[in-house]
Structures are given as C-alpha cells and as structure tokens.
Amino acid sequence: MTLTxxxxxxxxxxxxxxxxxxxxxxxxxxxxxxxxLAYHMGWEGEGAGEKAQGKRVRPLFVLLTTAAAGGDWRxxxxxxxxxxxxxxxxxxxxxxxxxxxxxxxxxxxxxxxxEAQAINAGDxxxxxxxxxxxxxDEVLAPEVAxxxxxxxxxxxxxxxxxxxxxxxxxxxxxxxxxxxWPMIGGKTAALMAACTELSALIAGVxxxxxxxxxxxxxxxxxAFQVEDDRxxxxxxxxxxxxxxxxxxxxxxxxxxxxxxLESSPEFARRWAAEPITEDSxxxxxxxxxxxxxxxxxxxxxQELTQxxxxxxxxxxxxxxAHDALRELTTLMIRRSA
Numbered sequence: 515m516t517l518t519x520x521x522x523x524x525x526x527x528x529x530x531x532x533x534x535x536x537x538x539x540x541x542x543x544x545x546x547x548x549x550x551l552a553y554h555m556g557w558e559g560e561g562a563g564e565k566a567q568g569k570r571v572r573p574l575f576v577l578l579t580t581a582a583a584g585g586d587w588r589x590x591x592x593x594x595x596x597x598x599x600x601x602x603x604x605x606x607x608x609x610x611x612x613x614x615x616x617x618x619x620x621x622x623x624x625x626x627x628x629e630a631q632a633i634n635a636g637d638x639x640x641x642x643x644x645x646x647x648x649x650x651d652e653v654l655a656p657e658v659a660x661x662x663x664x665x666x667x668x669x670x671x672x673x674x675x676x677x678x679x680x681x682x683x684x685x686x687x688x689x690x691x692x693x694x695w696p697m698i699g700g701k702t703a704a705l706m707a708a709c710t711e712l713s714a715l716i717a718g719v720x721x722x723x724x725x726x727x728x729x730x731x732x733x734x735x736x737a738f739q740v741e742d743d744r745x746x747x748x749x750x751x752x753x754x755x756x757x758x759x760x761x762x763x764x765x766x767x768x769x770x771x772x773x774x775l776e777s778s779p780e781f782a783r784r785w786a787a788e789p790i791t792e793d794s795x796x797x798x799x800x801x802x803x804x805x806x807x808x809x810x811x812x813x814x815x816q817e818l819t820q821x822x823x824x825x826x827x828x829x830x831x832x833x834x835a836h837d838a839l840r841e842l843t844t845l846m847i848r849r850s851a
Contacts, residue, residue, distance in 0.1 A: 574594075580717050
C-alpha cells in the first residue's frame with residue numbers, strides 16, 4: 515500500500531469520526547451553534563470541502579504511526595479525532611489573537627459570528643476533543659487509556675505556553691534565534707509529538723520505542739513550523755489561502771525575522787524604526803533575501819526533516835505503513851501551502 519492508498523482509506527474514517535463526535539453535542543435549539551463549528555471544520559458554508567477542511571495531517575499521522583508501530587489504526591480513531599479537534603480549537607483562538615480574517619481561503623469564524631462566539635466555539639472543540647478520547651477506554655487496558663488521557667491536557671498546556679511566548683515576543687526587542695525554539699516547541703511541535711506518542715501507546719510498543727516515536731513527532735512539528743514561517747513570507751497566496759505578507763505586516767518574530775535581526779543591520783534598523791506597511795513590506799523581504807534568510811530557513815527545515823526521518827528509522831519499524839509515514843513526513847514539510 516502507498517500513502518495515497520492509506521489516505522484514501524483513512525481520510526473518510528477520520529471525517530466520520532469527527533462528525534460523530536460533533537453530532538453528540540447537537541442539542542435542541544443549537545443548530546446555529548453546531549453550524550458555526552461545522553463551518554470551521556470545513557463541512558458547511560461557501561467553499562466547504564477538502565480545501566476548507568485542511569489536510570488533516572495530524573490525524574493521519576496518528577493513524578499511520580499506529581500502523582507503523584504494529585497496531586490497528588482503527589483503534590486509534592478516537593485519538594486521531596481528539597488531536598484534530600485540539601488543533602482546530604487552537605486555530606479558532608489563534609485567528610482572533612492574530613486578527614486573521616482568512617483561514618484556508620475563507621472568512622474566519624470570528625469575522626462572521628464575532629469574537630465572543632468564536633471563543634466559545636473554540637472552547638467547545640476543546641471539550642469535545644476530551645470526550646472523543648474517552649472512546650479509547652473501550653479498546654485499551656485501563657492503565658493505557660489513563661496514560662492517553664494524561665497526554666492531551668499536558669499537550670494543551672504546552673500549546674498555550676507556546677502561544678503565550680509567540681504573543682509576548684511581539685513586544686520584545688531582546689530576542690534571538692535561541693528564543694524561537696521553545697516557542698514553537700509548545701505552539702506547534704507539542705501537538706505533533708502528542709500524535710506520535712498516542713499512536714505508540716495505542717500500538718503497545720515498549721517505553722523506549724514510545725519515546726523515540728514522541729521525539730520523531732516533535733522534530734516533525736519543528737520542521738513543519740519552520741517551513742510555515744517560510745511560507746508566511748515567501749509562500750504563494752493562491753495556495754496558502756492568506757497573504758504572503760501577513761507575517762511581516764503583523765510584526766511576527768518568525769524565524770526569518772529573527773535571523774534578519776541578527777544578520778542584517780539594515781533590516782534590524784528598519785524593523786525597529788517603524789511598523790512595516792504594505793508599501794515597505796517588499797523592501798523588507800528583499801533585505802531578508804539579501805542576508806540569506808530564505809536559504810537559512812530552507813536549510814534548517816531540511817536538517818530537522820532528516821533528523822525526524824532518522825529517528826523514525828531508529829524505531830525499527832518497516833512495511834507499507836512505515837514507508838507511507840516517511841512519505842507523509844516529507845510531503846507535509848516540503849509543501850507549498
């Protein structure tokens with residue numbers, strides 16, 4: 515089986531599991547509430563469909579890693595749904611905090627229903643994620659299921675810690691590249707590490723192998739965020755669904771910016787002197803390119819990707835699922851959107 519074959523089988527199962535969990539909160543009088551959640555998940559509204567749903571890479575990672583570790587991926591569907599719901603809870607809140615008006619090419623929930631309702635919708639997805647994980651109790655030994663329940667809130671705390679750093683960095687001028695890694699370790703890598711740790715736990719591998727799978731996910735998450743930062747400045751708006759200028763205009767201390775602040779005195783001077791505008795963003799991008807920021811980002815993403823693949827290889831797995839997981843790792847990092 516190839517990655518395409520696995521995806522064709524797993525993706526419908528993921529959507530069905532997600533919809534089943536959200537259907538459980540469709541109480542009388544809650545039609546608009548549920549519609550708001552379904553809109554964010556990409557199932558309803560103008561432009562609904564696979565593009566609006568996103569690639570579902572995190573639940574795919576859960577299922578493929580479970581299979582690669584020797585487990586039954588169908589038993590991992592509750593964990594796959596849980597991590598995707600946690601991811602979407604964080605996206606709903608991120609869009610408000612970042613004032614992002616587009617998500618996957620469509621208006622964000624807060625722009626349509628207001629900030630208060632969007633916050634509430636995010637909270638709902640967070641709660642449903644924990645309910646989704648409870649279904650593991652039916653297929654795992656009690657002590658294993660209990661460990662799985664511990665992973666999700668621990669990861670959620672790491673997500674909010676990373677987001678705290680990301681927001682606080684906007685007002686700090688004393689940052690270096692070294693400050694970047696703990697921020698993305700929480701904001702992005704923690705959830706990918708949870709995906710692979712949950713998978714290994716469900717598959718029943720020993721503690722050493724489970725830790726290697728967790729580190730694999732962490733490295734994938736770091737590489738993914740580094741590539742996301744590249745796309746935030748040099749990505750194709752038609753493919754990413756958001757302006758390639760948005761990270762610079764928002765003043766985000768992304769990895770290209772931190773590299774530019776350390777490597778280009780002219781970029782650092784102009785960054786400190788005045789807010790970046792639509793008129794100046796082109797010049798600032800050119801300064802980043804001149805100091806080698808784009809090459810540095812691409813090299814770092816490749817380095818982290820190779821470390822992730824080496825770690826996956828060290829788990830000792832083999833077979834179609836293992837090969838598909840390697841392919842998915844490479845595709846999700848070396849992407850255009």
